[in-house]
Structures are given as C-alpha cells and as structure tokens.
Amino acid sequence: MSIRIDQKLCLSCGRCAxxxxxxxxxxxxxxxxxxxxxxxxxxxxxxxxxxxxxxxRYFLGADLGGKGAYMYTRDEPDFLHWFIVCNGKSHKLTINKRESNKY
Ligand code: SF4
Ligand code: SF4
Structure with a gap:
C-alpha cells in the first residue's frame, strides 16, 4: 500500500501533514x-x-483490489464518503460520522 498526493487537487490546508x-x-x-x-x-x-x-490516493495491494486499485475520500461535516476504484469501477461507501462510534 502507498499514498500519492495530486498537487493539482490539493487545497494547501495542511490537515494531512x-x-x-x-x-x-x-x-x-x-x-x-x-x-x-x-x-x-x-x-x-x-x-x-x-x-x-x-x-x-491510497493505493491498495494487488491482492486487495487488483492492479492499480485505490481509495480516496470526500469529507462533509456529517459524512465521510469513501470511494474505492478498482477495475475501472468506482464504489462508494458513506459513513455517518455522528453515528459511527455508537454500538
Ligand atoms: S498519515 Fe498518511 S502518510 Fe502518514 S503514515 Fe498514515 S497513510 Fe502514511
Ligand atoms: S489534506 Fe489539505 S494539504 Fe493535504 S492533500 Fe488534502 S487538500 Fe492538500
């Protein structure tokens, strides 16, 4: 696994660092x-x-998503959207951040 940062999309917010x-x-x-x-x-x-x-972009190992598979996220105040891209298809998983630690 590895990450790559697309500087064209980077907003220079510094949160990742x-x-x-x-x-x-x-x-x-x-x-x-x-x-x-x-x-x-x-x-x-x-x-x-x-x-x-x-x-x-977070690149997955070939055993997890196939060659070139990766994940990225979109953050909103109440939701975190995970996108998993593999074999040319994008899959979306949405987490409700307010509910995510309740069990
Ligand atoms: S925060 Fe990002 S760069 Fe740092 S160890 Fe975790 S995945 Fe790697
Ligand atoms: S968290 Fe902010 S600084 Fe880091 S890659 Fe994303 S937009 Fe750029």
Whole structure:
C-alpha cells in the first residue's frame, strides 16, 4: 500500500501533514502537500480521512483490489464518503460520522 498526493487537487490546508503520525507529509513553498518519506508510510489512512479535496490516493495491494486499485475520500461535516476504484469501477461507501462510534 502507498499514498500519492495530486498537487493539482490539493487545497494547501495542511490537515494531512498535521495528522500523519510519522510526520511523513510536508508542504512546499505554495503549501501544497507532498510525501517526504514515501517508503516509511505504513498505510494508516489518517491523512486520507482528513483530506477534503480528494487529493490523496491510497493505493491498495494487488491482492486487495487488483492492479492499480485505490481509495480516496470526500469529507462533509456529517459524512465521510469513501470511494474505492478498482477495475475501472468506482464504489462508494458513506459513513455517518455522528453515528459511527455508537454500538
Ligand atoms: S489534506 Fe488534502 S487538500 Fe489539505 S494539504 Fe493535504 S492533500 Fe492538500
Ligand atoms: S497513510 Fe498514515 S503514515 Fe502514511 S502518510 Fe498518511 S498519515 Fe502518514
């Protein structure tokens, strides 16, 4: 698994850099995010969940989604939408953030 950041979609908010537990994400002079140490990423997905623009892609292992499969998110105040793209198809999973910790 690995992540990639599309700087064209990046809003320069810095949220991903703040939450990465390994301090692996930095921002350039335009505040666009980039992964400083890609090999050290352990795939916790914290940055992915924070990104409101869908700029971060989380590539799945071939055994999970097939070659080139990836996930990204869209964040709203009450909902987090997960998109899983594999074999040219996009699948959406929506989590109600207010309800997600109730059981
Ligand atoms: S959270 Fe997303 S939009 Fe914000 S700096 Fe990181 S990649 Fe860019
Ligand atoms: S997936 Fe986790 S470890 Fe990897 S860059 Fe994002 S926040 Fe950091």
């Amino acid at each position: 703040l939450v990465c537990p390994g301090g692996l994400i930095a921002q350039d002079e335009e505040k666009k995010a980039f992964v400083k140490y890609p090999k050290d990423c352990w795939g916790c997905a914290a940055c992915l969940k924070e990104c409101q623009s869908g700029a971060i």
